[in-house]
Amino acid sequence: MYTKYDSLLELYAQYNVADCGTSSLIPTGGSMxxxxxxxxxxxxxxxxxxxxxxxxxxxxxxxxxxxDQTTYTNKDLETFANMAYYKSTQVGCAYQACPTSQPPAHAVACVFNSA
Incomplete structure (x- = not known):
């Protein structure tokens, strides 16, 4: 599980929410x-x-x-697994309001590394 906030991962997250979540750019081996x-x-x-x-x-x-092996095969668990993965030691997050989109939207992204 991550232990350190990372400003570079935050930049990835900011990029991914800049257009209210239509982009998907993550570092190699990372997750979002x-x-x-x-x-x-x-x-x-x-x-x-x-x-x-x-x-x-x-x-x-x-x-x-x-x-029992703490593995998951259900895609519904992906967001939780991204946060709990033991090799994820860093995280960066960003928020963006998109009041001009139709309908108005909000987006949050967190990007995780994989050490």
Missing amino acids: NLYKIYGLPNDYDNSTVVPLAFATWTQAILQNEID
Whole structure:
């Protein structure tokens, strides 16, 4: 599991949310969680949307099982696995509001390394 925030990974995350999540650029061997939500009130910002993203990424483990070897084969567990992977030692995240998109959207991305 990651232990250090990384500004380079944050730049990757910023790139991926700059157009509200239509890009997908990650470093070799890395992984990314991307959360997009549409139609929220205009006063919603990162203090609301980022916790929603993390709740969504972690809820998968509550609804799915992993085996005794702590491996997963269910694609629904990918976002949780990205966060919990023992070789992921660094993370960088970014948030972007996209009020001019139709419908208005918000995006959060976290990019993880794989040591």
